[in-house]
Each structure stands twice: as structure tokens, then as C-alpha cells.
Amino acid sequence: MLTKIIALCIYVLILFLIGYVASKRIKNISDYYVGGKKIGYWAVAFSARATGESGWILIGLTGMGALAGLSAYWVVVGEVLGVAISWLFMAKPFKRLTDKYDSVTVPDYLESHFNTKTHWLRGISATVLSIFVVIYVSSQIDATGIAFESMLDMNYFHGAILGFLIVLVYIFIGGFVAVVWSDLFQGFLMFLGLVLLPIVSWIAIDTDAGMVQELHDIDPALTSLWGGQTDTWLNIATILGFAAIGLGFLGSPQVYVRFMSIKNETEITKGSRVAILFTLLTDFAAVSIGVLARVFFTESGQDPEMIFGIGGADVLGMMTENFLPLVLTAIYVAIILSAIMSTIDSLLVMASSAIVRDFYQKIFRPDLSNSQLTKTSRWVTLGIALLALGLAMVIAIVAPERQVFWVIIFGWSGIAATFCPVIILSLFWKAYSEAGAIASMISGFLSVAVVKFVLQESKTLGVYFEKIDVLLPSFLIALGFGWLFTKLFPRRVS
Secondary structure, three states, rough: HHHHHHHHHHHHHHHHHHHHHHOOOOHHHHHHHHHOOOOOHHHHHHHHHHHHHHHHHOOOOOOOOHHHHHHHHHHHHHHHHHHHHHHHHHHHHHHHHHHHOOOHHHHHHHHOOOOOOOOHHHHHHHHHHHHHHHHHHHHHHHHHHHHHHHHOOOOOOHHHHHHHHHHHHHHHHHHHHHHHHHHHHHHHHHHHHHHHHHHHHHHOOOOOOOHHHHHHHHOHHOOOOOOOOOHHHHHHHHHHHHHHHHHOOOOOHHHHHHHHEEEEOHHHHHHHHHHHHHHHHHHHHHHHHHHHEEEEEEHOOOHHHHHHHOHHHHHHHHHHHHOOOHHHHHHHHHHEEEEEEHHHHHHHHHHHHHHHHHHHHHHHHOOOOOHHHHOOOOOOHHHHHHHHHHHHHHHHOOOOOOOOHHHHHHHHHHHHHHHHHHHHHHHHHOOEEEHHHHHHHHHHHHHHHHHHOOOOHHHOOOOOOOOOHHHHHHHHHHHHHHHHHHOOOOOOOO
């Protein structure tokens, strides 16, 4: 235990040092929210991947590998495709336009792109971000408490509050620069930890029949890439649901604000190679950890059903303690926290920008100086963080049997379904109108709730919508409404 605590303390000290150094670069609101648009490709690529993957990859995707078996690798396919399309085809035109408009936030970009006469787009964008970011951050704080409880035997509430305070300090001091630099550090830890563990585990697990055969002996469905169901349409729904998670990389503000911050388009070309390779290796490794865990737990005589009930932090804790030396196990505590905190920090800064820049300054107080905005941003960040912490504590008390994974996916899907269709259409369809953009955002936002709480409850089709999950249907609905309302209310030619 002492070794784990020492490793955690070193990790926290590095984060605080990053925050202190980054604070020296904060001169104005652009520095606080997009690093003055001077960030290099290594930092942007690792930060975008660390933010996009979050605690989902270590606590969610590993558990999914144990639960679904080989079919979970469709998540890898979907995410690699999503990241590749984003970096190779969307990042440069988005960077070009945001530089042209001098945008600091995604709502800035939308309002300038459509040359709006009202603040509807900005208001809707900021509102949706504020709502889903609080949900998303609360789930990540919840995951932090679970990780501390599982890996360090710490009280859940103490762990959640401690993790919350760690993130808040270096964001409060250093803003976006601290977030990106810390994400580079944390992303590097994630990469090493995820790639190392399945290799060590594969070598250590003694099986005469072969890993795939062992998995087949546990349950033949685990070795089917197509879902293992007798219903073909259910298999298709499962594959689509897994692969569609990658749609969230095609315009989510927490990822695309990184493209605003990068130095130039040449850096995007370099960063694309890093981001795609990072995604391929880490996602493949995360699913493999879960698959290997399923075989190992079964071979060691433990109840296989236990895997369904425990969180990804427990899976990782058992795997590291069985296959890694104590020192590396201690480092793995920091790796899990890195995955979670790299998303919390990015989301808090993004939500702060939505409220301060897009609500307060642009609509109510355009006369505010840069120093006043930066100071206000720090206090708003604190307020949002406290709200998310309170929500996490309430959920933990009210729903002790909750599944953190699904809360994370709900928050991710809400942001993605609202913004990704708008970003795609605005980049590649010149006729796309402001009315179409507003329709896309509202329909995407509402569809997430409708699919989750109405369609998935249907007695006939509910099981299919559960497998597809909320993102793909909501994404398609938002695209459809964007096309329809653009045709009904064409873009005005100035």
C-alpha cells in the first residue's frame, strides 16, 4: 500500500508542477481556453486521445472485452475509423475556418460560420454543453472514487473528493495549457500501461488449448466476431452499436477544441499519425485485457459471473496484482487516474468557456477585459466542478448499484449527437443553413433521451435499440433534420 501511495504522490506532484509552469503562459482568454493556438502536434494528439478515451477505455472497454469477448473488437474498428476520418479529412478545414473567424470555442465557430444575427446557436450550444458536461464530469468523478476504493482501499467518497481536488488545482492555475500538457503526460502513461499489461498477461497465462479455444469453452458466443446471437438482426445491431461509438470523434467540442489550439496544418498532418496509432494500440489492448481477464478468472476457479458485476477498475486491479511487480502495480493506480482525470480537466475548461465566453461575454458583457474574463473563467470552472461533484455524490448514494459505464456513454453520446452532425455538415455542405444547424442540434439533443428512455423500453424493438445504443440513431436523426430544415429555410446569400 505504501508503494502505491508514493507513486500516487509523485504523479500528483508532476501534475501540480505542470499547472504552475502552464500558469506562466496565461496572458489572455485565448491562452486560457486554446493555449494561444500555439500547441505542438505531440501534445495535441495525446491530449485529444486522452480526452476522447477517458476513463471509458480503462474502466469501460476492458469490462466490455470481458463481457462480450471478440465482438468487442468492433469498438476498435469504429474508434480507429472515427479518429482517422476526423484527423485526415476534418481537422484541417476546421482549423482553417476557426483561424479565419478567430474562434476560441466551438459556439464561436458556429456563430461566425453562419453569420448569425441572433444568439440562438450560441445559446443552444452553451446550454447543451453545460448540461451534458456536468453529467459527464460527474460520472468521471464517480469513476475516480471507484478507482481509489478498488486500488487503494480508500473510502469511495474520500477518493472521489481527492481526485476532484487534484484536477481542480492544476486547471484553476494553468487553464487549457495545463490541461494539454498534463494530458500529454497522462496519455503517455495510459499508452504504456495499456500496451504492457496484455503482453505480460498473455505470456503469464498458462493454457494448453490456446486462448481462443479457452474462450470458446467458456461460452461459444465469446469467440464470435458477429455477436454470437441466433437473431441476425440482433448481431447487426450489436456490431453497429459497438462501432458507432467512433462517431463521437467527428466533431465533439472537447476533441475539436484541440484542433483550434494546434500551431498550423502541418502539425495536424504529423499529429494524425500519432493519434491513429495511439487509438489502434490502446483500444486493441483494452479489449484484450478484458478477454484475457475472462479466461484467467475462469481458469483460476473464480465465478465467471463475477466479471459481469465488477467494474473495470476491479478487473485491472486483479490483473495488475497477478501479473505485474508491486512497483508497476503502484504506477497503474496513477495510469487509471490519468485516464479519468484527462477527461475531467478538458470538460471543465470547455464548460467554463461555454458559460463565460458564449453566455456571459458574447451575449451580456462584451465590454469585459481579458483579465476579467480569465478571472471569471477560473471561478466558473470551480462552480461547474462543485456542481458535478455534488451530482456524483447524490448518484452514489441514491443508486449504489449503478453502472458508471452507461452514464459515461450517455454523456458522451449527448455531446456527440448534438455537435458532430453540425460540424460535419458545416464543413462539407455549403448550402447548410443556420436553421438546419439549430434543427440538427435540438433534434440530436432530444433524440438521445428519446432513444434511451422510450425506444429502448419498447417491448418489440427495445432489445435492438439497446444493442445499437443511443448515439447512432440520434446522429442519423440530427443529420436528417439538418437536411430537412436547410431545404425548408435555405441559407441567405450575403
